[in-house]
Amino acid sequence: MPKITTLEEAFIHELSDIYSAEKQLTKALPKMARAASNAQLAAGFTQHLEETQGQIERIDQVVESLGIKLKRIKCLAMEGLVAEGGEIIEEIEKGPVRDAMLIVGAQKVEHYEIASYGSLITVANSLGYTEAAELLKETLAEEKATDEKLSQLALSEVNQEAIAANAAMEPAQ
Amino acid sequence: MPKITTLEEAFIHELSDIYSAEKQLTKALPKMARAASNAQLAAGFTQHLEETQGQIERIDQVVESLGIKLKRIKCLAMEGLVAEGGEIIEEIEKGPVRDAMLIVGAQKVEHYEIASYGSLITVANSLGYTEAAELLKETLAEEKATDEKLSQLALSEVNQEAIAANAAMEPAQ
Numbered sequence: 001m002p003k004i005t006t007l008e009e010a011f012i013h014e015l016s017d018i019y020s021a022e023k024q025l026t027k028a029l030p031k032m033a034r035a036a037s038n039a040q041l042a043a044g045f046t047q048h049l050e051e052t053q054g055q056i057e058r059i060d061q062v063v064e065s066l067g068i069k070l071k072r073i074k075c076l077a078m079e080g081l082v083a084e085g086g087e088i089i090e091e092i093e094k095g096p097v098r099d100a101m102l103i104v105g106a107q108k109v110e111h112y113e114i115a116s117y118g119s120l121i122t123v124a125n126s127l128g129y130t131e132a133a134e135l136l137k138e139t140l141a142e143e144k145a146t147d148e149k150l151s152q153l154a155l156s157e158v159n160q161e162a163i164a165a166n167a168a169m170e171p172a173q
Numbered sequence: 174m175p176k177i178t179t180l181e182e183a184f185i186h187e188l189s190d191i192y193s194a195e196k197q198l199t200k201a202l203p204k205m206a207r208a209a210s211n212a213q214l215a216a217g218f219t220q221h222l223e224e225t226q227g228q229i230e231r232i233d234q235v236v237e238s239l240g241i242k243l244k245r246i247k248c249l250a251m252e253g254l255v256a257e258g259g260e261i262i263e264e265i266e267k268g269p270v271r272d273a274m275l276i277v278g279a280q281k282v283e284h285y286e287i288a289s290y291g292s293l294i295t296v297a298n299s300l301g302y303t304e305a306a307e308l309l310k311e312t313l314a315e316e317k318a319t320d321e322k323l324s325q326l327a328l329s330e331v332n333q334e335a336i337a338a339n340a341a342m343e344p345a346q
Contacts, residue, residue, distance in 0.1 A: 004265050007335040080253040104292040111288035119277040126332035159299035162180040
């Protein structure tokens with residue numbers, strides 16, 4: 001981490017971190033979509049890819065509006081989260097149990113972003129970056145909506161499919 | 174990751190992951206408390222350490238009530254989050270800017286846990302683990318309250334202190 005001595009620098013650091021996180025996510029989401037068997041889940045990952053690209057553009061707008069320059073850093077937390085997602089795909093056969101775990105992994109990603117954008121908005125408000133705060137709030141709302149959709153899909157379909165698939169595999173008593 | 178073929182195994186895997194995450198956090202929180210200069214923030218980290226120990230006991234209760242056995246795994250995401258916290262402490266001098274960044278780091282940790290407990294509760298409900306779900310809900314409520322307290326502290330004190338500290342350092346015009 002480069003030396004940080006002001007809240008403005010802390011804001012730039014955090015914005016650079018989430019920029020890296022979103023970029024990494026654009027590479028992971030197509031893999032997650034291919035790995036999912038539930039059609040709604042696969043479509044959700046594909047839709048979130050488009051949303052993520054819009055979120056990256058919004059960060060570009062923030063950068064432009066403030067006349068700042070992002071740092072080239074790699075978000076290590078997202079790297080770990082994406083790696084865990086890769087493990088899920090590798091270790092669990094395609095099907096509803098993998099889908100259930102893909103949802104868990106995706107919700108952790110969403111919450112990383114919710115925490116990051118939430119903090120960025122707080123710091124932006126403290127610094128009087130009103131326009132930036134408004135842009136970031138749009139993204140935060142999208143991340144929260146995605147998290148909620150994932151919860152609903154787990155509850156309404158995927159977890160039940162996972163239980164049913166397992167019951168079907170058990171030998172008859 | 175060990176092979177997972179059922180939703181029950183997915184639940185155990187996820188519970189083992191958060192157990193590791195909480196254990197790692199009990200080691201990190203005393204360092205974060207010492208690294209903070211805002212008295213309320215330092216006290217908050219110390220209080221959250223006690224809470225975390227209670228949350229670990231709650232996981233033990235879940236394990237006992239279900240008659241399951243946790244796996245010895247290391248939560249890599251928490252390892253990354255804790256490492257990022259260490260970087261903050263190393264790279265930013267003690268003071269309000271470091272405090273502001275410690276809050277950001279702590280909120281990412283809280284959100285990792287919020288996502289994890291949220292998923293565990295959903296899966297527990299799907300599996301009919303009613304008692305486990307109730308225990309995990311208590312922890313989820315604590316994590317959300319901690320996250321909210323951190324946001325309030327950033328807004329009401331720490332970020333303003335960080336701005337003021339920086340303004341004081343700037344040469345008079």
